[in-house]
Amino acid sequence: MSLRYTAPTEVRPEMQDFVAYTPGLTIDEIRERYCLERVIKLASNENPLGTSPLVQKAICEQAAMAFRYPRGGLKVAEAIARHHGVTAEQIVVGNGSDELIDLLIRVKAVPGVHNVLGFKPCFNMYPVLAKLCGATFRQVPLNEDFSFPWEAMTAMADENTALIFVTTPDNPSGFCPPVEAIMNFAATLPAGTFLVVDEAYMDFSDDEKKHSVLPHLAQLPNVGVLRTFSKSFGLAGIRLGYAVLPPSLAAAVRKARSPFSVNLLAEAAGVAALQDKEFRRETLRVTREGRSFLSMELKKIGFTVYPSQANFIMVKPPRSIAANTLYTALLERGIIVRQLKSGYDLPDFLRITIGTHDENICLTQAVKEILHA
Ligand SMILES: Cc1ncc(COP(=O)(O)O)c(C=O)c1O
Structure with a gap:
């Protein structure tokens, strides 16, 4: 060609x-x-x-500052870190988690060399953004009951697999495996493969402790988590998402991100949303x-x-x-x-x-x- x-x-x-x-x-x-x-x-x-009334108030209070450039979401990243009991250097905030999916692919996958894996069907932004980056997107069909075929996914991963995206609870089925299954799966991956667990909907689960990998990240150097303010926090129109990553990968994603992608109103809204328990x-x-x-x-x-x-x-x-x-x-x-x-x-x-x-x-x-x- x-x-x-x-x-x-x-x-x-x-x-x-x-x-x-x-x-x-x-x-x-x-x-x-x-x-x-x-x-x-x-x-x-x-x-x-x-939209939470507290968030609406915070946005109105910030309105007069709209002429200033934002600070890259520093304050909201610190608030998120406190919320989850992790360090601020593990957090990268983005213009929705869509931006973080894009950045993760761009910082990890070399166009024309690396592949990215997901289940089939999966949240469509993974294949769309992988393709845009020039990475091959490979898919492993879900089981008939929409549960995850872990072994088939392990078999699909090779030395050129840069990233694997797993959504839990899954979109569109709502399937949510126990956290042990994800941890066992992470242990089977090739040395250079990073597993992204997209927990956009995790807080709606009946028992987060049983399902979320986020509290276990310290033991999982090849795993990161994506979360968003678009769902339970009610901020879909504001565009705010975050990734919890090993600090070195977080630093790379932060470097690649456009400096003002999290705007002033999004930052204020995120801080207020975390306060409105x-x-x-x-x-x-x-x-x-x-x-x-x-x-x-x-x-x-x-x-x-x-x-x-x-x-x-x-x-x-x-x-x-x-x-x-x-x-x-x-x-x-x-x-x-x-x-x-x-x-x-x-x-x-x-x-x-x-x-x-x-x-x-x-x-x-x-x-x-x-x-x-
Ligand atoms: C699984 C999954 N991940 C990420 C997103 C994107 O979220 P955001 O609004 O933060 O970009 C969605 C949105 O519907 C989703 O379903």
Whole structure:
């Protein structure tokens, strides 16, 4: 393959058949398309309670400082380190954990040489960003019940495997293995391979201690954790995520990051979100109760509901209706759920974010109406 460009607008070969990440539909798009007054969005795993009042106040207080450059998220990194009982040098904050996925790939994977591994299906940003970096992305199919085939993943790793991404609880299934399984898996990896455990949804699990690898990182030199403020902290629109890494890798990622990617408002919002314990407690309570409620209600009417420890459930509708038909019928009623056809290649499944109790009831009622129509 010639690498010489023949036109000034020609782009890298990786970009020629590049498929971008497809985000969920927005409330405004659906409101306009179907002329609806109320739209319920249960598609992007956002916080059902909205934005914490403490966070809103902190953002307003910082508004007058918007003319200043930010400080690279130093203050929020220190607050996160205290929150988890780790050192600040282990923390790298980013413009959402998406930025940290990108940076980890760029600092570890040499384009054209290294490979990056993930399960299939997996959170689509891993393959999208690996491809953009010029690294091969290899995937190991999940077991039929969406549990993790650890041995197959170990077998797929070789001396050119720079990174492995594992999401737990997993997106889109909600599957969450015991922490011992992850620790045992980490011990099987080649010397140069770093395991990234993406715990974006970990705090929604019934028992974090049983599942999270974060408290064990001191014993695991080849493992790091990704977390985000987009879910239980309710800051998806602010863009703030973080990685907990061995200090030398954290320093490399920090060097590669654009210096102002965590802006002034994000930093203030993150510090306030960590302080608002009541908002977070309530978020976790509403989500866990809603998860049980929705799972039970949908099972009663013939859905296959996969056990989830996240703030969403993955479901397969009863045989009488195709996932796609149900998805469109829900949209027409102003309820947005996530189709899993694009990105995940699961056309027969839907992913539903846990909403408020009222939203969960609206969803189950709408589903019942559609099934009986
Ligand atoms: C598994 C997983 N990791 C990371 C992210 C990205 O989070 P952020 O909003 O911090 O970029 C998401 C978002 O949906 C996710 O599902």
